[in-house]
Amino acid sequence: MISRRSFLHTAAAGAASLASRIPVRAQGADARIEVLTAEPIGRIAPEIYSHFVEHLGGVVYDGIWVGENSSIPNVGGIRKALVEALARTKPGAIRWPGGCYADQYDWRDGTGARAQRPKRTNFWVDSPEWPKNARRDGPQSYETNQLGTVEFARFCRLAGGQPYFAANLRSLPAQEFWRWVEYCNSPAGSTTLAALRASDGETQPLNVRYWGVGNESWGCGGNFTPEEYATEYRRYTAWVPGYGSRLMLVGSGPNGGDLNWTRGFFSKAGGSLNNMWGWALHHYSWNASAGRTTEWYAGKRDAVRFDAEQYYEILHEANLMEPLITSTWGVMGEADRRHRVKLVVDEWGAWYAPGTEPFPEALLGQQSTMRDAVLTGLTLDTFQRHADKVGMANAAQLVNCLHSLFFAHEDKFCVTPTYHVFAMYAAHQNAEAVRTMISAPQVTYSRNGTPTTLPGLAGSASIEGKKLVLTVTNQSMDQAREAEIAIRGAAMQSAKATTLAAADVHAHNSFEAPREVEPKEAALAVRGGMLVHRFPAGSVTKIEVGLG
Ligand code: AHR
Secondary structure (H helix, E strand, C coil): CCCCHHHHHHHCCCCCCCCCCCCCCCCCCCCEEEEEEEEEEEEECCHHHECCCCCCCHHHHHHHCCCCCCCCCCEECEEEEHHHHHHCCCCCEEECCCHHCCCCCCCCHHCCCCCCCCEEEECCCCCCCCCCCCCCCCCCECCCCCCHHEEEEEEEHHHHCEEEEEEEECCCHHHHHHHHHHHHHHCCCCHHHHHHHHHHHCCCCCCCCCECCCCCHHHHCCCCCCHHHHHHHHHHHHHCCCCCCCCEEHHHHCCCCCHHHHHHHHHHHHHHHHHEEEEEEEEEEECCCCCCCCCCCCCCCCCCCCCHHHHHHHHHEEEEEEEHHHHHHHHHHHHHCCCCCEEEEEEEECCCCCCCCCCCCCCCCCCCCCCHHHHHHHHHHHHCCCCCEEEEEEEECCCCCCCCCEEECCCCCEEEEEHHHHHHHHHCCCCEEEEEECCCCCEEEECCCCCEEEEEEEEEEEEECCCCEEEEEEEECCCCCEEEEECCCCCCCCEEEEECCCCCCCCCCCCCCCCCCEEEEECCCCCCCCEEEEEEEEEEEEEEEEEE
């Protein structure tokens, strides 16, 4: 039996749906949402809206990097349409170069004249998930290193995000970690590596603050035990130059809910916890088998052709994010009493069976339907309800891959429903998350014959000055839900809704039909100091309220 953990080993609730019995008054409304403005949770870090880019399939080559001499509109080799669209979502940080690829990557390969950069075998070359008709001799298999550190940092700058680099702990010595930092951040003219950076086109420091110390070190990142990883982490981070700014170091956290990994690491990390900013957590929603199997390949289902049980099972998996956050946070607090270390959910999203790749070379590429938009909304809402704990979260992965915002191939480009959710939710960034109580009938579905429930409505809210933003998902695939919405502690003056919905939750965008799923805006009437709003089936809604 292959679990996700062993696959990687060998390969190298809406809890806001508080069921308080709040009376509902509006005719037809059977749900109620109350935003408690006097109950702040924490500032919503823009880094909750972060992304992940790995040298995997069509993410980098074709997706982001098209080359300077391409006829595809580009900025210094970087696909123009992609950076422009990404910039509109206000990305926080962008994690690179992996993933599993990070622990085989030698950062020096991505420096120097591009024509002379070495070609290397990619980590994913032997993946069993390659589509049969994929060309296997391109940069997806044999990495050409055309996109290296400087090119990636430019990509981030163009898109308006901060670079977050994952350092190789499995196959490079600790010295190479701080030398990579030196290459990125040492002052202009100060070191041999600063001179190399200048000859690569960036005289001034790149000021990279976020650094991951390995990736999935329990699996493809080295098959370590938590105690062994703690020893490595201590060694790698014992001395790393800051060049005037604090480096935000992120430890390689558990596979899903493996609390022993977190407990084992935190109990052995000792003083090195003082230099740790974040603790990673990875959670994919992949098993749509409704408990029939836990086997990695057998449990996955199609991204587009799904039935009601599979639809709800993927959302059920996504709703596990909340207990994962609270349980991991609880264990972190056993050693880190003051909770100085934040959670960094630097890989999350849906992961389906192969078969819907936007083009054959897009390994792990999959379509993205309205189901994925709902998954995105409910996950971002979960992070915001825990804005005091979650310092960063990175959807996996940006383009042509798992849970992507974009598809890009040759001269074709389109955005997915997930993109629209990121664009809608950007309005929360930097605002104060406030407690939101939702009372709604639950969704019930048959899970391999057993009646199972999901939250009827789930969401989160934030306030910045006179602006309140409420985001809500309706996870039911076929029932709209009408809700009364009240804001406690502030007066509503005006409101408008942006809704992402479709007649069918299987709806998606493609190169041929790029605008099948798009958000729509409408003004809402505030009556008697409250709103009544109907949330369509399988939808994501943002309500922006002007406060008096
Ligand atoms: O996102 C694909 C892979 O999933 C990443 O490389 C790895 O970190 C995770 O297991």
